Structures are given as C-alpha cells and as structure tokens.
Amino acid sequence: MIASCIEGRIRFRHPALSDPELLEIVTGQLAEMPGITGIEANVRTGSVLVTHDASVATGDLVAMAEALAATHAEALAATTPAKPPKKKMTPAQIKRRTQKIGLASCMAATVVTGLADTKSAHLTFGFALAGFAAWHLYMYRRRFLA
Structure with missing residues (x-):
C-alpha cells in the first residue's frame, strides 16, 4: 500500500485507487486531517501523494491509510486483480x-x-x-x- 515514504511526503498505491469514486472518498478523508499540505491523486496509476508538515507523524498517516483500507475492504478486494490460472502442460x-x-x-x-x-x-x-x-x-x- 505504501509505495514510498520520505520526510514530508508519502505515496500510497493500490489498484483499487484506480476507481475514481473510491479515490475521491480517500482523498477527501485524507484532506480533512490536520497538517496535510497537499494531495495529488492519479487515477491512472492508482496512487495518492500526500505532502504534510512536520506536525504530522508518518505513523499517523499509515494508520489512517490502514483504517481507510479496512473501511473500503470490499472495494479493495473487488478491484484487486486475480492471479491468472496456471497453465497445464500438454x-x-x-x-x-x-x-x-x-x-x-x-x-x-x-x-x-x-x-x-x-x-x-x-x-x-x-x-x-x-x-x-x-x-x-x-x-x-x-x-x-x-
């Protein structure tokens, strides 16, 4: 779920974030957090880049992301690509x-x-x-x- 994390920014990536409605919900909930300075969402890549000031702990953002994933577990499960079946040898x-x-x-x-x-x-x-x-x-x- 966490694609990258450096001081002042964290990027979340998941295939479910390619759904525009779910991405709207996630970015809206993240924007309500205090200390968030910017949010960039990309539907094509299914990622959200969150920039924040020093008052926000990275652990809080990770906890928020996990809470969002638990809240929208059905949507995440529905859009997670299934593993292709293994081909049998002739x-x-x-x-x-x-x-x-x-x-x-x-x-x-x-x-x-x-x-x-x-x-x-x-x-x-x-x-x-x-x-x-x-x-x-x-x-x-x-x-x-x-």
Missing part, C-alpha cells in the same frame, strides 16, 4: 521436458561416474544417455532430415 510438452531432463541428468551422471571410476554405473548411465539421445533423435527426425 502431453507433448511433458514428453519434451522428460526427454531434456533425462538427457541432462544421464549426461551428468555419466561424467560423475566416469570420474569416480565406477565402471558398471558409468556403463549403465551411458546406455541410459544413449537411449535418451535416440529418443531425442526420433522425436526431432523431421527437423534433422529436412
């Missing part, structure tokens, strides 16, 4: 991801087991790497042969 994407992870992990395991001088494990991972490479070549055969 079967083709799952195949490609499995293939790439298999290639990378088998390659790493082959190198590690080769350096560790464990011949049977190195051979096993080498065959698995060859299998994933063959699967990769089969899936992309049209691109390779074009």
Whole structure:
C-alpha cells in the first residue's frame, strides 16, 4: 500500500485507487486531517501523494491509510486483480521436458561416474544417455532430415 515514504511526503498505491469514486472518498478523508499540505491523486496509476508538515507523524498517516483500507475492504478486494490460472502442460510438452531432463541428468551422471571410476554405473548411465539421445533423435527426425 505504501509505495514510498520520505520526510514530508508519502505515496500510497493500490489498484483499487484506480476507481475514481473510491479515490475521491480517500482523498477527501485524507484532506480533512490536520497538517496535510497537499494531495495529488492519479487515477491512472492508482496512487495518492500526500505532502504534510512536520506536525504530522508518518505513523499517523499509515494508520489512517490502514483504517481507510479496512473501511473500503470490499472495494479493495473487488478491484484487486486475480492471479491468472496456471497453465497445464500438454502431453507433448511433458514428453519434451522428460526427454531434456533425462538427457541432462544421464549426461551428468555419466561424467560423475566416469570420474569416480565406477565402471558398471558409468556403463549403465551411458546406455541410459544413449537411449535418451535416440529418443531425442526420433522425436526431432523431421527437423534433422529436412
């Protein structure tokens, strides 16, 4: 809610402040506070810049903003953008991801087991790497042969 705060000014930003009616209410209530020297509201950005003199504590402005948010909680909740739903992977994407992870992990395991001088494990991972490479070549055969 607080976008920036320096001595003598504080900026509040929230998507609900893009509603002109709600912004009018908020700026009107903030203007009634003693010690406020100026208020600049921007509907496009959903922000309110409040300038104040030294007699106003920043904590009082923050408390006022929290009280306003609690008062207008329904309007704030209604205008808060919903999180977009996570896209599900298609079967083709799952195949490609499995293939790439298999290639990378088998390659790493082959190198590690080769350096560790464990011949049977190195051979096993080498065959698995060859299998994933063959699967990769089969899936992309049209691109390779074009």
